[in-house]
Amino acid sequence: MPVSRLHFEEELNRIHHDVLVMGTRVREDLEKAVTALRERDETLAQAVKADDPVINAMQTKIEDQVAILIATHQPVARDLRELVATIKLLDHLERIGDYSVHLAKAAIKFKDSKRIRQFEILGKMADIGCIMLSDVVVAFLNYDPEAARTCALRDTEIDALHKELVKGAFGNTPRTEEEFTEITRLIRVSAFLERLGDHVTNICELVVYMVEGLHEELNA
Amino acid sequence: MSTSTPKFSVSNLDLFYGQCQALFGISMDIDPNSVTALIGPSGCGKSTFLRVFNRMNDLIDGVKITGSVCYDGMDVYSDFDPIDLRQKIGMVFQKPNPFPMSVRDNIAYGPRVHGTTGKKELEEIVETCIRKVGLWDEVKDRLNKSALSLSGGQQQRLCIARSLAVAPDVLLMDEPTSALDPISTGKIEDLLQELKKSYTIIIVTHNMQQAGRVSDKTAFFLNGVMVEMGETRQIFFTPTDKRTENYISGRFG
Numbered sequence: 001m002p003v004s005r006l007h008f009e010e011e012l013n014r015i016h017h018d019v020l021v022m023g024t025r026v027r028e029d030l031e032k033a034v035t036a037l038r039e040r041d042e043t044l045a046q047a048v049k050a051d052d053p054v055i056n057a058m059q060t061k062i063e064d065q066v067a068i069l070i071a072t073h074q075p076v077a078r079d080l081r082e083l084v085a086t087i088k089l090l091d092h093l094e095r096i097g098d099y100s101v102h103l104a105k106a107a108i109k110f111k112d113s114k115r116i117r118q119f120e121i122l123g124k125m126a127d128i129g130c131i132m133l134s135d136v137v138v139a140f141l142n143y144d145p146e147a148a149r150t151c152a153l154r155d156t157e158i159d160a161l162h163k164e165l166v167k168g169a170f171g172n173t174p175r176t177e178e179e180f181t182e183i184t185r186l187i188r189v190s191a192f193l194e195r196l197g198d199h200v201t202n203i204c205e206l207v208v209y210m211v212e213g214l215h216e217e218l219n220a
Numbered sequence: 221m222s223t224s225t226p227k228f229s230v231s232n233l234d235l236f237y238g239q240c241q242a243l244f245g246i247s248m249d250i251d252p253n254s255v256t257a258l259i260g261p262s263g264c265g266k267s268t269f270l271r272v273f274n275r276m277n278d279l280i281d282g283v284k285i286t287g288s289v290c291y292d293g294m295d296v297y298s299d300f301d302p303i304d305l306r307q308k309i310g311m312v313f314q315k316p317n318p319f320p321m322s323v324r325d326n327i328a329y330g331p332r333v334h335g336t337t338g339k340k341e342l343e344e345i346v347e348t349c350i351r352k353v354g355l356w357d358e359v360k361d362r363l364n365k366s367a368l369s370l371s372g373g374q375q376q377r378l379c380i381a382r383s384l385a386v387a388p389d390v391l392l393m394d395e396p397t398s399a400l401d402p403i404s405t406g407k408i409e410d411l412l413q414e415l416k417k418s419y420t421i422i423i424v425t426h427n428m429q430q431a432g433r434v435s436d437k438t439a440f441f442l443n444g445v446m447v448e449m450g451e452t453r454q455i456f457f458t459p460t461d462k463r464t465e466n467y468i469s470g471r472f473g
Contacts, residue, residue: 005470074429076456077465213458 008073015065015086016141022058022090023137026097027130029055030196033103034126037189038119040111045104055097059090078210085210089140092199092206096133099192106189110182118186121165125158125193132158132200139207148207151200152218158197165190225293227252227390227420228273233287235268235277242268244444246287250437255412255421257431257452260441261473266424269441270392273422274309275302291390307334310383314395316375318367318382323350323359326367326378330386349381353411373404380411384419391415393423397430409434428468432456440464 029048036045066083069075075083103126113119132154139147166187174180201219208216226249235243243265250256258266268277275296277283289296296305307330319326327346336342346363350356355377359370367378376396383391397405412421412434425431431438432452439449440463448461459465467473 002470002472008470076428076432076468077459079469080457 004073008069008075008079011065011069011073012079012082015062015069015083018058018062018065019086019089020137020141022055022062022093023133025051025058026055026093026100027133027137029097029100030103030126030130030133033100033107034123034130036107037103037110037126038123040107040113042108042111045107048100048104052097052101055094059094062090063087078213081213082210085140085206089203089206092203096196096199099196102192103189106185109185113182115169115182115186118165118169118190121161121168122186122189122193125161125165125190125197128154128158128161129193129196129200132197136200136203136207140203140210143207143211145208145211148204149218152204155197155201155219158194162190162194225252226250227292229288229290229293230272231288231290233269233272233285233289235265235272236282236284237280238282242444243272246446248439248446248449250420250422252420253416253418254436255416255423255434257435257438258422258424258441259426259428259431259438259467261467262426264441265444266441267394269446270394270422270424272296273390273392274306274311275300276306276311278302307386308388309390309392310386310388311392312376312379312383312394312396314398316372316379316399318370318375318378320366320368322364323367323370323378324363326382327385330382334386345385349384350378352384352415353377353381354407355381371404373400373407376400376404376408377411380408380415388419390420390422393421395424395426398426405430428456428470440467442467 029051032044033048035041036048066086070080070083073079110119132151135151136148139145139151169183169186174183204218205216208214208218228248228250230246230248230250233243233246234241246269258270260266271277272285272289273291273296277285285297291300291305291309294300319329321329324346327349328342331342331345336345347356350359355374358374359378362369367375370378376399380391380396397408400408409430412423415421416436423431423435435452437449438452438455440447440455440459440461442463448455448459448464450460455464456468459468
């Protein structure tokens, strides 16, 4: 293989590694945020908030690496689609990182809440979200559109749980302003987790685009 | 760009140098008023294929062709006199090759050979063609000077102007910028965009980025076979054949 191609692939492997590190960190923060929410753990929630700038810095660093690779190697075809997809993937990962922060903030605000059923639902949504996130990063790094398509299917489970939570949250009419605020906050957290599923689905679509060059809407 | 009637239609073309087959079953259409790039590794047959269109391979002993090549619906090998064909289908080579004459005479030579004798008419042809290639301001005060005194980039533009002087329909270009510096290359590439409004251009290039920049369609050749041809944006973004993907991505070649 020509030396210039080898150099390109070495740089691409570095980007892959950094995407894996960022994806892993985002997933870990998400898991910590959900644990903080389940257990009303303020210390853990603060740790998640403190990690957000680290995630953002990772995004910036990988974006620059991608831009330099495009400028110096003028990639085409799948190489170019992969680099374009990587930049978009970073945006989605960064947004998922933001949702972890929102969950962490909610954990702090919910510390006295007694809504066990709704927290169970939130926990299930987050668990599915974490699995989807892991699966799609692996699919991306393995250039596996079928794995991505399979991953995207689970978004319907998150959507269904979100509907269940919203329906159940208004099961009893709130009697106080405090209850109303709590319900609203719960629904907002559930919406973040529902959006998380959407972001992961978008990443699944990027895997298909990267490998097959198709703009396919998954799980529409 | 018109796509209704191809300027060239090639059907099942095989070419042999003696016993050695160099082109295998090539079939393609070339659109009029477009730039078509032929890409592929060294020795893949792109320059041999380019020379098929104006029968320059006739000048090589032992070359045999089967299949058909049609130009405006007429067979290149049976319906045309080669000299007339080469007036309509001009050629520019990798190394600029101006005649050892003045700038003016380089342009006027072709029309004179084809029967143009009027001085005013020849001067008009000289100025028009030199202007078309964007060279007029650089050489208008040195038309009587030797063309060999021009820079490489200027010489190549002069060679293109020389091709235009006999009023061709098609320009064949075999790596026209590979011997030139980046600025001269840029000028020639800009020129191609202008020229394609009036001419059909087929260009052989080793420069992937150049093919991407200048061409409307690209054909990838490998070992004498045309592997894939399509809109340039499709070839360079979503090639169908893995061999094309590997070549344009620099995995070989």
